[in-house]
Amino acid sequence: MDAISRHTPSGAVMALAALAVAIWPELGQPVLALVVALVVHAALRPRGRALALTLSAALAWACVLALGWHFASDRFEVRYVWLYSSAELPLHLKLANLWGGDEGTTLLLAALCISLAAGGALRARVGPNLSPTAAIAAWLVLTALWLAPFAETPPEWLMQSASQGMNAHLMKPWMLFHAPLVLAAYAWTLALAEPALEALCGRPAPWPMLARTRARRAWVVLTAGIGFGMLWAFEDAMYGQVWHWDPVQTAVFCTWCLLGAHLHGFGGWAVGRRRWQVMPWAAVLAAVTIPLAMAVTRNPLLASSHRYVGADSWVSHVVLASILLLAAVGAGFAGRRVRAVRLPATDRGTQRLGMWLVQICFLGAAAIAAAQLLLAFGATALDLPRAEHHKPFLAMLANLTTGAELAALRAAFEQWDVDGHAVGRMLSLPLPLVAVGLIGGWYFCRRASARVAAVSLPLAVAVVAGTAVSGGLLTGGYQGTGVLSQQIVAVLPFLDAGLASGAYFALGCGAWLLASLRRQGARGVSAALPVVAIHAGLVLALWGGLLATALNSYTQHEIAFAGEPTEWVRDRHGFALRLTGLDMAPLRDGGVGTTGGVHALTRIELREPAGTLVDGQTLYRDSRAPPERYDGPLRQVCELLDYRYARHTATPGYLLQPLVDQGVWRTTQFWIAPGAVVESLAAGGSGGEVIVVVKTFPFLSLLWGGLLIMLAGSAWLAFRTPGRGGLTPQARPR
Template identity: 65%
Template sequence: MGALSRGAPMGAAVVLVALWPAFGPLLLAVAVGLALHAALRPTGRVPALALAAKLAWACVVALAWHFGADRFELRYVWLYSSAELPLHLKVANLWGGDEGTTLMLAACCLGLAARRAGVGADPARFSLSAAIAAWLGLTALWLAPFATTPAEWLAQSPSQGMNAHLMKPWMLFHAPLVLAAYAWTLALAAPALDALRGVSARWSALAQEHARRAWLVLTAGIGFGMLWAFEDAMYGQVWHWDPVQTAVFCLWCLLGAHLHGVAGWGVGRPHWRAMPWAGVLAAAAVPLAMAVTRNPVLASSHRYVGADSWMAHLALGAALLLIATGCAVAGRGAGRATRNDVDRRARFMGLRAPSGLWLAQLCFLGAAAVAAVQLLSAFGAGVLQLPRPEAYKPFLAMLSNLTTGSELAALRAAFEQWDVDGYVLAAHLLLPLAGFGLVGGWYFFRRISVVAGRLSLLLAVVAIGGNAAWGGVVTRSYAGEGILSQQIVAVLPWLDASLIGGAYLALGGIAWAAHVLRRQGRKAVASVVPLAAIHAGVALALWGGLLATALNSYTQHEIAFDGGPSAWATDRHGYALRLAEIRVGAANDGAVGAQSVVQALTTIEVRGPDGERLDGQTLYRDARAPSERFDGPLRQVCELLDYRYARHVGTPGYLLQPLIDQGWARSVQFWVSPAAVVGALDGSGGGPAIVVVKVFPFMSLLWIGLLLLLFGSAWLALSGARGVRRGRRGATS
């Protein structure tokens, strides 16, 4: 009966907003008011936050019901959904726009704030966790997710439909996982600020659980995003330093620095400020990343079109940084007052400063700083409207000869828009990556013995030097046959060093785990296996991602198709392929432009270099108007090879999806653009179908590494949650 009565307010609120959506803003406003009350007054904080969380989640659930029920009289549903979509995609549109994602993040933050207050971890006069949740709830209220659809929009179309790029199963996981990671990271702000002030005697177990969960779900969200990107022409590969990816990478590194500083943390210990500063910076990186996603200055494939809430997120991030600075100044005396006592206790217990973990923190912080500087530099250049160097405009000279009029003006404007320079980032990030591998490997071998640490580090450095003197494995293997520009050549030696550092890290973690297990047996499994899996997973993912990106290669084909199976085309990678069938027709699939879209399913047959056979279908979906000037296959080739041009010509109603062969040694994409064939059928022009074959070696190492990383991270996160529950039971008994 108790659980039923506790759930009654939320159930009643869900029904109320589901039947009368006009009550949605009212309930959300009440939730914001309760959160503000909880932020300012400790009296009644627990019930106020609990009720606020229930009301916010009721709004989320009710909004999901409106999507599932095709309630297009709501503007948010009209903008992103369609009656033709399957139910899971309708509900997934809940986080397809700014209104829904902000509402969900506010609900998550309110739930975490209520939990923190409920276990007695938020007794201060002012609750920062409640204030953050209130600000996000206020932003969601301003965005008006329950607003009514204008009558002229409904008269124009029953709904706008879903962005075709989002109509994939990864949509169900990528966005909500990232949002959950954002919420857990924001929950670190309050305890980290207390730590900077010197108030906390030790780091909260609940905060450590939040940090581990944030790391876990953010890594999983990034992994699903990589799978998504690998199947989309606007990306075409797992990572390309899109501004939003760069911002999330900063957050991931800051969480890594934070977690590497938790062990043995205490006020006054050496480098004690680094860990809480990393937590505060990670929390501030969340609204800043959301601001990057919504700000139109930089070119991005993650843009929330028409979103204007970036100022609210920017203000939250700036406020967290200002408060952190004030807390750090206020806590200067705390470190001096406790340092001597902490040092005496550390000597008595045989503890020493974790120098290896401190160096790992520095590597993580350095990587985050490099990415942040590049992001800020690009943003500053965009705000100042500085001209982009010609080196950043691949294909522009050729495309300029093929376009005219307004299309040419739009093309030039698109290539003038700034984004993050991935080559500069790689040049500066590979050194921290190599350093992280060397520090981590030495740290694990050093825990086996001093001799093992010194000898293994010497061998790793000799391996890096010897590989560089020989010319480098990757450097010598690079043939310049891929989609990267020749700017990558300058960073290949550092890439070799990073790969050796990653291998040293993995070997160190495995050797240390084997050593501990041999000495302590099964009782040590829970303490060593997750850490070994995490670090081996990071190394494998690093190897797979770097090798696949640097050593990729492609070939392009023009294949004549007259209705029957085409002639076989031979690829220099050893593949023979032909187009067996192209089925063209209208697509009433619920995506944007469904009224005028054309869809082509191309059946492609492939014979592999080892005699294996592969067949499957590629998808082409296009709701765009014909180009002003037909230019044969060149435009399609540029679109398949350069994500910047694909982003320029792409629209929410356009989609190109490849056939992918995921193998152990390499992953192969077969991209088919039958636009010319479709044009020939409708009389607007014709030509051959374009097929591009992209080969990414060792991509399987990336996926295996991510799975190992997630396995170890989940183990630690779940064990931490059990510890928090045991501590809570002990406190109440």
């Protein structure tokens, strides 16, 4: 949008176009076709490129605004609005549906990419004959045109129902933040392709400052989007935890790591220097992963909790990724004979080595995740059977199902996804988890004092090695009372080693901060603090995530409930709980499947270990037909403990949301599955058994606190006023 604000006529164009498409939605497709023509012209011709991109950005954002107006005003004659919205939804969820489907998501991403391309064209005095940034934007807006976000709703659909409604899993406030943040990060990452390709060609100019800014913004916004996604997943039975290596999560993790490798290569970079191609390759590969992640989201081959059901645009995104990759190979081939730049004498060779090793660790982590994703797709293509250890609840559930339901269950468990256990094992080995902590700790200790680094590194290596052999907090604290695969239990000592190396990393950051205070006073601290916040926050988040995941614990209770408050039940986590009521109502919330469905709030009282009394409630929403509902407590427990089975049973009209008690030292989920009671009361019965599962996650607050600290530091570097200090430690004079 920065390009639009520089030209007031483009603002008027955007307002008029938005008004026209808002009044006459049938104009949306011709306007998008005009955007395609303008962006293609801008991509191929330098002359008038800035003007064409500015106008196309105005028209693209006009379409976004008009589509948002159609959602807000319940214009169900627009097919996209009919598919994802409902008149009963609150306004914020109606607007959030703008990015609830493939059509709107692609349109919004295209508008973001066009704006970035326009901003770059306005800054550039002489642009290349072919603008990769504009070409990428053209491809995306062409895909959006093909998806037809303004197409008319078929009359038979409108006769069937006024609208289809919103996916129940999306009816949360996190929908307002998670998706748009990820899309903004996608746009900034795609914008790295152009400077990266120029660098791979061997142009003698230094790495553009614009690439550093975009990479920093992409990384911080992507991290924020992932954080909101973690909050979302933690409150949904289809996930139940902050991370589980879903195929889409795995693809985005690759992007995050490649951006990290790219950001650690700016210091002292120049064309022709040793390993000079690594950083632009990391940037262009990060850009390649964006359309690949979008393709994974839209491709039905792998089992995933992230899915645009019925979307078939994944081919377009695969083609875009292939074109970018081929362009990078061609650019690298063209720049292979660039003469090396003579470097002046410097005493910072060891520091450059440290940054290079960190890049290797990030690239290694991305390669591990990408390899597992490719293995899953390859196994699906070859129709290979999944190993039995990937189906922990199948044998138990097979005894409860028959006929078509059993066949569907077996098919769901045979569908491949990413082997998260394998990814966890490989990441927990010395490379990259332990290595990043040791290298980072040594690097910052070296920035503080060469003597401190020389003394501390051998001690840290000894502590980490001893921890890897004998174990530490995770190994000693593990009691087998939670949901954790034995494949991960076997590598708990290596995870402990990762915690120890992370502690060394944090101590190194602290040592450098103190050294900066001693050398330069408050000025040195202000320059060092954002970098320290990023790395120390990352360590805290890692500690919190590993402790919460490895030391989680759960208990389950079956409570007879007939509508009256039950007796107090003592949980071994120190809680006493009882159910006090169940409020049932027909579904009129605007979600999918409102006909014949039920909306239930189970009221619960908790007496915490400290004696505090807490009132809360959990949400149960179900639009499935009675034969598909649960007929016993065992199924409900399996759903709450295994996200694979929860993913199989979940539909767009089903939702189970827990009561979360967030504490400093532990976070507790109270999952209540009242399906049997709801069916009994609906049929005129007196109630039944309610399943209550209590899951605790120690030190999860460290994850949220670490993310906030890390985001604060990285946002300061990414969005500060250019040219006002804040250089990375490797780029500042000593």
